[in-house]
Amino acid sequence: MSSPPDLDRGGNPVTGVFTDSIAAVATAPGVGAIAVVRISGPQALQIAARLSGRPAGRFTPRRATLAPVLSAAGERVDEALYTYFAAPASYTGEDVVEISCHGGIATVREVLQAALSAGARSAGPGEFTRRAFLNGKLDLAQAEAVNQLIRARTRTQLIAARHTLSGALSRRLEEIWEHLTAISAAIEASIDFPEDVDEPDRTELAAALDRLYQSVEQVLELARRGRLLSQGVRLAIVGRPNVGKSSLLNLLAGRPRAIVSDIPGTTRDFLEETVEIGGLPVLAIDTAGIRETGDPVEQEGTRRALEALEHADIGLVVLDATQGVAEGDLEVLQAAGERAVTVWNKMDLVAVVPDAGELTANAVSISALTGQGLEDLQQAILSRLGAGAGYFEEALSASAHQVSLLEQAGQALAGAVASVQSPHALDLAAVQIQTARSRIGELLGKDVTESLLDAIFGAFCIGK
Incomplete structure (x- = not known):
């Protein structure tokens, strides 16, 4: 994925890392008064212009525009409201156009097909949120919370998902990750340059690591409560x-x-x-x-x-x-x-x-x-269940994968504390601290693989 050369209407490079544009129905399947077809990508505005038969300049960001939806053959499919969100001020960080059309099954199908014929491709599960993550609009913890928000069945589940989406989990993890980064750098420097850099004071180091361990355990407890909420x-x-x-x-x-x-x-x-x-x-x-x-x-x-x-x-x-x-x-x-x-x-x-x-x-x-x-x-x-009054008030929505990473980070930190308190060299502690840092970083999406992203976003619905 390379940065696209496309320019927005102001002549500035389009924000994003994708060169293609995607489209999907963003509302639930079935009959309704209104349905929304979402288009995201560097060509979203041009696709809207082709669909409507209107110049791209007629669409003002964050204002609804009434215009027809035309098929590839030029036939009028529907009359709809087009809302344009210019990059980077959109959900995905790309140019986004949302088409609010009539909610009949046949109408929605025809509008989506028209968007695909006009240059978009069909979006995969969770692809809009995946682009939001890759474009820096959300970190991975927040991105996973979007799926929990969509699937919430009770008010308590909804509150937990909103809590995580607002950054409550991310802020705690980011602070832990930064402390681990600083500690790791200090230890590595003392190992690599023993003549120039003194070994950190072990008593202070053990105390600092224990505080981070306690912080991870606190987050883990709230995540387990959120997991219980999700699973039922x-x-x-x-x-x-x-x-x-x-x-x-x-x-x-x-x-x-x-x-x-x-x-x-x-x-x-x-x-x-x-x-x-x-x-x-x-x-x-x-x-x-x-x-x-x-x-x-x-x-x-x-x-x-x-x-x-x-x-x-x-x-x-x-x-x-x-x-x-x-x-x-x-x-x-x-x-x-x-x-x-x-x-x-x-x-x-x-x-x-x-x-x-x-x-x-x-x-x-x-x-x-x-x-x-x-x-x-x-x-x-x-x-x-051990869930007394107020048990879920601060719960953080979390997936099984996130809970597992937190458990691994906690185990690594507990091991690091023991290693620092032992008379042995700090090499093992350095590895354990780096393991904990890596797991926290994975939760935040600082170092993730395509296969992991496929697994996370593959659980989303199409259109989100």
Whole structure:
């Protein structure tokens, strides 16, 4: 990719590292009142001129212009609003034209095809944001946050993505990277020129590295919280037949999602519903009642229930408060293990909470029928995940790749602290510090490969 020779309307070189222009539909697929076709690249303005039949000079930056959209054959495809963003003051840092056309499926397809015929090529997934990164409009941490922002399903996810996109993660990482760069330079100089440069004071060096380690660990914790937000959790609702599992799913979902019946064994297979608890997406799974039976269909239901529990982050073990701990409950509690959140259901039918000793000491009392105890149950679920009040307030949206890099940086810094405190030469510490610096730099996009960029931006939608 070489710098393009194209000039903008003022005769200045076009900002960017790409010589071609790309186009894609920037709005979600389907029928809508308005759709947006985005064009980015050094020829974006010329493509808009060809599409509209208007001179390029008619388009004023950041002002909408009403003009037709013409096909390659000169046929009028639509009447649209063209908005021109001159480089470098655009999302990608290149000349960008956004065409707001009517949102019918056929219309959008024809407008995009007209743009491609006029000189653009079809954009790949995340290519607009990739260009924004390569043109210096975003660092890599912010670029990845764009994808998290697009995919946010809850308000808490949205806030975490905005937090990262605003530079909250980047600023912390940049500060750590700069300190590591300075420390690395000082150590390397003392190793390469021992006669001219004194070795840094080891006590001070160890303290400085430990502070950086603590900073990385703090960022890592916030990134893990953001990762938990992005992934969500799996919650299996398990128990004997007719303890109110389906009613509990309906209560969590806020609507009648599952069939409820007094007949034991009504649920034969599992049923899934995504709910929000404390801003966290939770995939709640209603399972078949677990019991010994000769019915092969119920046996398969029990097997699937236990399998769902095995793969769940939390097992919501439902007990019937009108019966106390009955035969079969112990098996379910044992299968859930440390992931269990025990629930006494049907509390609207009893006067006191059953006493089953240590087995149910931390059980939550609810009525899935009346909604009694719902908030307590939600808090118990969050507490089991270690996510108490305010847990996600400073969360930083992060991908699995970003969390892994932070973990590697932290491990390298911990090793560097130990190496500096040892009586050995600083060579190993120098390598460990450079490893930590490299991982932080990779997070910021200071030193990345094409394959890494392909992996990151390949997860984006086309048009962003």
